[in-house]
Amino acid sequence: MKQATFSIWRGDAAGGKFQDYETDVEEGMVVLDAVHQIQATQANDLACRWNCKAGKCGSCSAEINGIPRLMCMTRLNALPLEKPVTIEPMKAFPLVRDLVTDVSWNFAVKKRIKKFKPRPPDAPDGSWRMAQDDIDRVQEFRKCIECFLCQDVCHVLRDHHKHEEFIGPRFLVYVAALEMHPLDTEDRLAELKEAHGVGFCNITKCCTTVCPENITITDNAIIPLKERVVDEFYDPLKSLWKFLRPKKY
16 A cells, blocks of 8 residues: 545636645555545545446546546556646536536537437338448447546537537537437438537547547547538539529429
8 A cells, every 4th residue: 555646626616726635545446436535534525526436427527637537447556646646627617616517518418409300110010120230330329428528628618618619529429329320310410510510620539539438439420420511511513403403492
């Protein structure tokens, strides 16, 4: 057993500062263990959101040494403990207190996205026929635990605060899961182009890097959505066809 120093952000929307805590650490501990230990022995009022401690609820998102991570999945033996470990709240969302941020904006965004609209059944028994490849394609997106680390690391939200114009990588993944679903018939391309702001993403792949579920957010979700928007609105041949074809009144 040895001691390590943790520099934890303490404060609220009005202001605050990092405060150092020394605590004993041992093999097998994760950052959340250290935070709980500090809560129990030194800072009973330290605000920290968590739930499952198994990397499946997405509640304990924070920035550890400047990188968005889940505290319950960040092992101390993977960090340089010879210097203080910094723990601070996510920067893309309003601060509530200490390590807790208000992520309610994300749930409001989800309500703006057009819902799943299935095509009519095509089998005699009232079910649907689907190719396995089409099903497999969208299964990856269902692994999302809504930790919002991808939202936090995205510079469009984190640095430029385009919350009113851009839905962020988590919800582009959600749209991709709907758009690529073999049964869905809804058209969301106009919303992707305008209200959802897919054009703001410059595919740096930082969201893919921080995803704890290893979802290939950029390559498998965002880029295909961008391609669909380009094909629909910027393809010169399609634009010419729309111009020449007779309008129906």
